Amino acid sequence: MDQATAEGTGFFVGRNEELRLAEASLCKAAQGHGRVMLLAGAAGIGKTRLAQEIVAAAAPSNFVVHWGRCLEEPGAPAYWPWRQLFRSHTQGTEACGAGHLTPADRSAIGAAIPEVCSPAAADEPLPRQIDTAQARFELFDAITHFWLRAARQRPILLVFDDLHCADPTSIRLLAFLSAQLVDAPLAVLGTYRDTDVPDDHPLNDAFADLLRTPGFRRLHLKGLDCAEAGQFVSSASGTTATPQLVRALHERTEGNPLFLQETVRLLMEHRERAGAREHGDPVLLTTIPEGVRDVIAGRVRHLPERARGLLTIAACIGRTFEIELLIWLAGGDEEAVLSSLEAALRASLLEATADKHTLRFSHVLIRDMLYDELLAVRRERLHGAIGEWLEAPERGNPAPRIAQLAHHFAQAGRHGGAVKALTYARRAAAQAAESFAYEEASRLYRLALSLQDQYFSEDATLRCELLLTLGRAQADLGAAESSRAAFLEAAAVAKRHALAGQFARAAIGFEHANFRSARSGEKSVALLVEAINAHERDDTARVELLACLCRAYVYSNLAEEAHSTWRACVQLARRLREPRALYLALTSITSAGYWPALLHERLAAGNEAWAIAQSSSELNWTLADLMAYRLCDLVRVGDMPTLRATLDADRRVSHEINSLYHQAVGLCFETLLSINEGAFDRAEQQAEEALAIGGRVVHDVASTAYGMQMFCIRREQGRLREVLPALQLIVRKSPSASLWRPGLALIYAELGMREAAQSELEALGVDAMPAMPANADALTRACFAAEVCVYQEDAPRAARIYRMLQPYQGTTLLLDIGGPCLGAADRLLGMLSTVEKRWDVAQKHFIVANEIDARTGARVWLAHGRYWYAWMLHVRGAPEDRPLARELLETAVADARTFGMPQLVARIEALSAVLDRLSDEPRYPCGLTKREVEVLRLVAIGRNNRDIAHVLEISSNTVANHIRSILEKTYTANRTEAAAFASHAGLLHT
Numbered sequence: 001m002d003q004a005t006a007e008g009t010g011f012f013v014g015r016n017e018e019l020r021l022a023e024a025s026l027c028k029a030a031q032g033h034g035r036v037m038l039l040a041g042a043a044g045i046g047k048t049r050l051a052q053e054i055v056a057a058a059a060p061s062n063f064v065v066h067w068g069r070c071l072e073e074p075g076a077p078a079y080w081p082w083r084q085l086f087r088s089h090t091q092g093t094e095a096c097g098a099g100h101l102t103p104a105d106r107s108a109i110g111a112a113i114p115e116v117c118s119p120a121a122a123d124e125p126l127p128r129q130i131d132t133a134q135a136r137f138e139l140f141d142a143i144t145h146f147w148l149r150a151a152r153q154r155p156i157l158l159v160f161d162d163l164h165c166a167d168p169t170s171i172r173l174l175a176f177l178s179a180q181l182v183d184a185p186l187a188v189l190g191t192y193r194d195t196d197v198p199d200d201h202p203l204n205d206a207f208a209d210l211l212r213t214p215g216f217r218r219l220h221l222k223g224l225d226c227a228e229a230g231q232f233v234s235s236a237s238g239t240t241a242t243p244q245l246v247r248a249l250h251e252r253t254e255g256n257p258l259f260l261q262e263t264v265r266l267l268m269e270h271r272e273r274a275g276a277r278e279h280g281d282p283v284l285l286t287t288i289p290e291g292v293r294d295v296i297a298g299r300v301r302h303l304p305e306r307a308r309g310l311l312t313i314a315a316c317i318g319r320t321f322e323i324e325l326l327i328w329l330a331g332g333d334e335e336a337v338l339s340s341l342e343a344a345l346r347a348s349l350l351e352a353t354a355d356k357h358t359l360r361f362s363h364v365l366i367r368d369m370l371y372d373e374l375l376a377v378r379r380e381r382l383h384g385a386i387g388e389w390l391e392a393p394e395r396g397n398p399a400p401r402i403a404q405l406a407h408h409f410a411q412a413g414r415h416g417g418a419v420k421a422l423t424y425a426r427r428a429a430a431q432a433a434e435s436f437a438y439e440e441a442s443r444l445y446r447l448a449l450s451l452q453d454q455y456f457s458e459d460a461t462l463r464c465e466l467l468l469t470l471g472r473a474q475a476d477l478g479a480a481e482s483s484r485a486a487f488l489e490a491a492a493v494a495k496r497h498a499l500a501g502q503f504a505r506a507a508i509g510f511e512h513a514n515f516r517s518a519r520s521g522e523k524s525v526a527l528l529v530e531a532i533n534a535h536e537r538d539d540t541a542r543v544e545l546l547a548c549l550c551r552a553y554v555y556s557n558l559a560e561e562a563h564s565t566w567r568a569c570v571q572l573a574r575r576l577r578e579p580r581a582l583y584l585a586l587t588s589i590t591s592a593g594y595w596p597a598l599l600h601e602r603l604a605a606g607n608e609a610w611a612i613a614q615s616s617s618e619l620n621w622t623l624a625d626l627m628a629y630r631l632c633d634l635v636r637v638g639d640m641p642t643l644r645a646t647l648d649a650d651r652r653v654s655h656e657i658n659s660l661y662h663q664a665v666g667l668c669f670e671t672l673l674s675i676n677e678g679a680f681d682r683a684e685q686q687a688e689e690a691l692a693i694g695g696r697v698v699h700d701v702a703s704t705a706y707g708m709q710m711f712c713i714r715r716e717q718g719r720l721r722e723v724l725p726a727l728q729l730i731v732r733k734s735p736s737a738s739l740w741r742p743g744l745a746l747i748y749a750e751l752g753m754r755e756a757a758q759s760e761l762e763a764l765g766v767d768a769m770p771a772m773p774a775n776a777d778a779l780t781r782a783c784f785a786a787e788v789c790v791y792q793e794d795a796p797r798a799a800r801i802y803r804m805l806q807p808y809q810g811t812t813l814l815l816d817i818g819g820p821c822l823g824a825a826d827r828l829l830g831m832l833s834t835v836e837k838r839w840d841v842a843q844k845h846f847i848v849a850n851e852i853d854a855r856t857g858a859r860v861w862l863a864h865g866r867y868w869y870a871w872m873l874h875v876r877g878a879p880e881d882r883p884l885a886r887e888l889l890e891t892a893v894a895d896a897r898t899f900g901m902p903q904l905v906a907r908i909e910a911l912s913a914v915l916d917r918l919s920d921e922p923r924y925p926c927g928l929t930k931r932e933v934e935v936l937r938l939v940a941i942g943r944n945n946r947d948i949a950h951v952l953e954i955s956s957n958t959v960a961n962h963i964r965s966i967l968e969k970t971y972t973a974n975r976t977e978a979a980a981f982a983s984h985a986g987l988l989h990t
Contacts, residue, residue: 011232011235012049012052012053013224013231013232013235013257014224014225014228014231015046015050015053015221018219018221019050019053019054019057021217021219022050022054022057022189022219023054023057025037025187025215025217026054026063026157026187027061028215029063029155029185029186029215030061030062030063030155030185031185032183032184032185033182033183033214033215034178034182034183034184034185034187034188034215035181035187035188035215035216035217036187036188036190036210036213036215037054037187037188037189037190037216037217037218037219038163038190038191038210038216038219039051039189039190039191039192039219039221040192040193040194040218040219040220040221041193041221042193042194042195042256043193043195043258043363043364043365044256044257044258044259044363044365045223045256045257045258046221046258047161047192047193047221048161048162048191049257051159051161051191054189055157055159055189058157058187061155062154063154063155063157064154064155064156064157065157065159066084066085066088066089066156066159067085067088067159067161068080068081068082068084068088068161069081069084069161069162070160070161070162070163070164070165070170071165071318071320072162072165072318072319072367073319073407074407075318075404075406075407075408076167076403076404077400077402077403077428077432078112078167078169078170078432078435078437078440079112079113079169079173079435079437080166080167080170081160081166081170082112082143082170083113083114083115085158086109086113086115086116087115089150090116108138108139108141108142109142109143109146111139111434111435111436112139112435112436112437113143135436136436136438136476137696139435139436140172140173140176140177141176143173143177144176144177147177147186148181148184148186151184151185151186152184152185154185155185155186155187156185156186157186157189158186158187158188158189159189159190160188160189160190160191161190161191162191162192162193162364163190163191163192163203164194164196164197164201165196167437167439167440168202168439168440169432169437169438169439169440171202171203171205171206172202172205172206172439174188174190174206175205175209175210176696178209178210178213178216179209179212179213181213182214182215194220222255223255223256223257224250224255224256224257225250225255226246226247226250226255228255229246229249229250229255229260230243230246232257232260232261233249233260233264236264236265237268249263249264258363258365262296262299265299265348266298266299296365296366296369297369299347299349300349300366300370302347303340303343303344303347303349304340304343306336306340307341310326310330310337310340310341310344311340311344311349311350311370312370312371312373312374313326313329313330313382314326314359314361314367315361315367315368315370315371315374316371316374316379316382316383316386317329317386318367319360319361319364319367320358320359320360321360322357322358323338323341323357323358323359324357325386325390329382329385329386341359345359348362349361349362349366350362379411380411380412380413380414381412383408383409383411383412384408384409384412384413384417386408387405387408387409387412387420390408391405391420402424402427402428402431403428403431403432403440403444405420405428406421406424406425406427406428409421409424410425410447410451418451418455418456421451422451422452422455425444425445425447425448426444426445426448426466426469428444429441429442429445429447429448429469430469432444433472433473438473438476438477439477441473441476442470442473442474442477442479442482445466445469445473448466449463449466449470452466460493460496460497460499461497461499463493464490464493464494464497464499464502464506465502467489467490467493467506468486468487468490468502468505468506468509470486471483471484471486471490471506471513472509474486474513475509475512475513475516478516480513480514480516480517480519481517483509484510484513484514484519487506487507487510487513488506488523490502490505490509491503491506491507491510491527494506495530500531500534500535503527503530503531503534504534504535504545506527507524507527507530507531507545507548508528508544508548510523510524510527511524511527511548511549511551511552512548514552514555515551515555515591518555518775519555520555521552521553521554521555521556524548524549524552524555524556525549525552525553525556525558528545528548528549529549531545532545532546532549538572538575538576539576540576540578540580540581542572543569543572543573543576543578543581543584543585544581546565546568546569546572546585547569547584547585547587547588549565549569550562550566550569550588550589551588551589553565554589554591554592555591557772557774559595559597559598562589563589563598566585566588566589569588570582570585570586570605572585573586579612579615579616580616583609583612583613583616586605586606586609586612587605587606587609587626587629589601589605590602590605590606590609590626590629590630590633591629593629593632593633594772594773594774594775594776594779595772596636596807596811597807599633599636599637599811600637602629602633603630603633603634606626606629606630606633607630609626610626610630613626614653627650627653627662627666628665628817630646631643631646631647631650631665631666631669631817632817635669635672635812635814635821636812636813636814637811638811638812638852638855638856640856640857643669647666647669647670650662650665650666651663651666654666660693660694660696661694663693664690664694664702667686667687667689667690667693667694668687668690668694668705668709668817668818668819669817670686671686671687671690671709671819672814672819672820672821673857674686675709675712675713675716675819675820675821675860676821676823676856676857676858676859676860676861677857677858677859678859678860678895678899678900678901679899680713680716680717680899683709683713684710684713687706687709687710687713688706690702691703691706701818704818705816705817705818705819706818707740708816708818708819708820709818709819711723711743712819712820712821715750715903716860716899716900716901716903716904717900717901717902718901718902718903720747720750720751723747724744724747724751727740727744727747728744731744741760741763741764741781742764742780742783742784743784744760745757745760745761745764745784745785745788746784746787748760748788749787749788749791750791750903754791754792757788757791757792758792760788761785761792761794764784764785766797766800766801767797767800769782769785769800769801769804770804771803771804772804772807773804776815779813779815780815780816780820782801782804782805783805783813783822783828785797785801786798786801786802786805786828786831787828787831789801789832789835790834790835792957793835793955793958793961794957795836795961798832798835798836799832799836801832802829802832802833802836805825805828805829805832806829808825809825809826809845810825810826810848810852811824811825811852812824812825812852812856812858813825813828821858822861823849823852823853823862823864823865824848824849824850824852824853824858824861824865825849826845826846826848826849826852827845827846827849827850827853827861827864827865827868829845829849830842830844830845830846830849830865830868830869831868831872833845834868834871834872834875837961837964837965839872839876842872843869843872843873846865846868846869846872847869849861849865849869850862850865850866853865859895859899860895860899860901862892862895863892863893863895863899863901863904864892864904866888866889866891867888867889867892867904867907867911869885869888870884870886870888870889870892870908870911871911873885873888874911874914874915877928877932877965879918879923882915882918882919885911885915886915889908889911889912889915892904892908893908893909893912918930924987925970925985925987926969926970926971927969928966928969928970931952931962932962932965932966933982933987934952935948935952935959935962935963935966936966936978936979936982936987937982937988938951938952939963939966939975939978939979939982940978940983940988945959945960945963963975963978966978
């Protein structure tokens with residue numbers, strides 16, 4: 001939209017500070033540092049007028065300006081402000097970049113912005129991508145890069161007027177573009193009415209994203225002060241206003257420019273009619289209206305009666321209206337209509353637009369007031385008539401007006417035809433979904449449901465279909481809870497009316513929503529079992545139902561049921577010889593990553609499914625989840641050559657299908673491998689790249705993965721103290737505290753904060769943990785609790801956690817796609833066995849762990865494993881173990897120093913010093929260690945555990961462990977017999 005069409009007065013008063021800040025932002029943008037500015041304020045406060053001044057200030061910097069106005073009434077198609085921007089761009093000069101629309105741009109952007117398509121291509125259906133999230137990302141990315149390329153030719157200023165009226169998808173796209181402006185000569189200016197932005201408005205989500213955007217600035221406009229109000233009144237009236245009048249006007253209008261302007265107009269008209277000589281006339285001061293509606297009503301009342309009636313009809317069309325439509329609605333008297341419109345233009349109630357066939361109300365409040373005064377019955381009749389005019393054959397292809405038709409016929413009630421209203425609402429919703437505007441699609445499907453409930457309440461099939469389409473739109477939007485609710489209601493309707501096909505679709509949709517939000521699968525199981533029992537044919541639909549049921553069993557932690565269902569599903573799919581069915585069957589078990597018994601079977605299924613998907617272009621959209629599951633399982637089995645080859649192949653696929661999610665997943669695994677190899681700087685760089693890419697698609701998931709990866713890196717670098725305050729705050733205040741509490745417990749343990757570590761260990765609820773971890777959170781708790789138990793020497797809990805982790809022996813522990821990876825599970829099992837003093841079991845685990853970590857190149861975990869193996873040998877206390885312990889420590893410390901692992905180096909050096917001292921110590925009977933003899937001497941003189949702990953500066957738990965060892969080694973039954981043994985062995989005087 002051209003600047004000349006924007007509303008506003010011909011003069012400008014005040015706003016000096018706001019202009020200064022805006023000009024500074026424009027200067028930065030012109031230098032290649034993109035900026036985003038939002039102007040907020042109440043209706044009539046001057047947001048658009050200030051935007052005009054900012055646009056004028058952009059001219060000296062050679063900015064190309066494009067306006068996009070958001071319609072202030074329902075019926076606008078999705079992406080409406082963006083469509084205006086593209087229309088303005090493509091109609092501009094060649095220098096402004098009409099040539100920037102490459103064929104790739106037209107293909108990607110045309111799904112949402114028809115203005116970029118050639119006339120021949122406009123009616124061609126665009127290919128529909130099944131992976132809707134990826135397709136929407138590609139659309140947003142294409143639009144963003146189009147504007148970035150155009151801005152490199154000449155700086156661009158994009159103006160979004162009335163953002164509070166924009167469709168949610170347009171707002172999300174704005175936030176997406178804003179995040180990419182760091183190094184672009186492109187500025188974004190938006191206005192919105194903050195009084196019309198409730199808590200659930202999509203702008204609030206955009207604000208959260210924009211606040212993280214460098215160069216974002218939000219200006220809240222207030223009313224003009226009294227002096228500025230005086231300048232405004234003088235400029236508006238052409239004469240100097242008296243201080244008395246200015247004060248009265250400022251008091252009534254609170255400095256709102258629109259209210260000031262309309263009030264001054266009314267007073268001037270009153271003055272002319274009354275013959276008053278000056279603005280300070282006491283009669284005029286007493287007639288100043290209390291509110292802007294009274295002001296507007298007073299001005300409208302002074303129009304001829306026919307003009308007033310005509311404006312009322314125009315208000316039903318919308319703020320902007322076609323003159324031809326108004327003439328038709330008014331009965332066809334063209335001359336009378338045009339005369340009335342000219343009168344309204346002279347009164348400044350209407351204004352011209354860039355399109356000579358349309359006019360618009362000079363402010364939305366004028367339109368709203370006139371619309372609200374219409375009788376409900378008359379309003380419905382007018383909406384019905386407008387709908388009939390819009391759908392008439394002479395209007396041409398109705399596709400661009402589908403959303404308008406849905407709005408007007410829905411508002412027409414019984415006067416417009418309920419069938420038409422419902423039909424257009426469904427068509428508009430489908431149209432929005434096809435352009436990836438899922439928010440608008442959801443709104444329109446809800447409108448259709450409301451119409452069905454009002455006019456076709458007996459049609460259960462129709463309601464079920466509408467609920468299914470709403471559930472799908474909500475799923476595409478990522479609104480899992482709303483999607484689940486829609487599918488659940490659809491299932492209830494279908495069951496009540498024996499609609500078997502719709503019931504099956506509802507069950508499948510519900511399970512998909514559950515799976516995407518990682519919710520428990522019990523409800524999905526119940527729905528799917530019922531749907532399968534009602535499905536009599538062995539066909540691809542049955543395969544899909546069984547596949548969903550298998551996954552629902554996985555998310556219900558029912559291993560046996562999941563496995564048997566999976567085998568039946570695969571068997572049926574093979575019999576049907578349909579590739580997509582077999583793919584769905586095979587992959588239904590791949591998410592069961594926390595059942596180690598299925599590891600090799602699961603991996604084989606994933607490999608076969610991957611081969612099917614790569615040979616079928618229809619299945620490319622499904623690769624994201626499968627890729628992650630396959631990579632996880634390859635890490636777990638430690639097949640590094642295949643893992644590396646798979647990562648290379650996945651990298652090629654992710655770029656071929658332009659999937660940022662695929663790319664982020666690949667980078668996450670590269671990060672984990674770099675951490676394992678000790679390349680911490682490279683790992684940190686890869687983690688940041690994964691966050692930058694993945695955050696553009698699934699920000700929360702990417703942020704969580706990044707946080708876990710940085711935790712692992714900082715732990716190895718000995719920098720956990722830096723992380724501690726932030727983690728303490730998260731655990732104290734965040735609803736996701738349970739996710740980070742195991743990490744906090746581990747930090748306390750590693751930093752030697754024993755009481756805090758014990759408190760967090762208690763909070764982890766080890767005793768209440770399930771026997772087999774069912775998900776990433778449960779496995780993380782178990783693994784981190786295992787290490788804390790070792791630090792705390794908590795043998796009873798160590799025994800419980802050992803049983804939980806024992807099924808993972810022989811594999812590498814990968815807790816989730818984003819990590820952490822903890823190396824061989826046998827290392828943790830060896831540490832736990834050591835605390836339990838099961839020396840032979842511990843030794844076997846350490847040998848296996850070190851072999852796995854050496855084979856997989858996990859040199860960081862190999863260093864840890866060698867240290868803990870040496871620690872076990874030392875604690876066992878056999879002198880013949882010391883040479884092996886020294887050898888293990890020597891190799892471990894070399895890697896720890898090379899990789900920059902100061903905390904591990906310190907531990908190794910401390911244990912090495914102990915072993916060095918032991919080499920000069922006398923040998924004690926029964927294999928007692930020096931520390932055990934020290935404890936035994938204190939026992940012999942009657943000291944209790946607490947006293948012994950204080951004297952030797954060790955914990956009471958450690959004293960208890962030493963005493964148990966003493967009793968075992970000396971074959972004594974109690975402390976008295978142990979003291980007697982010490983006396984007879986001569987240990988009390990040496």
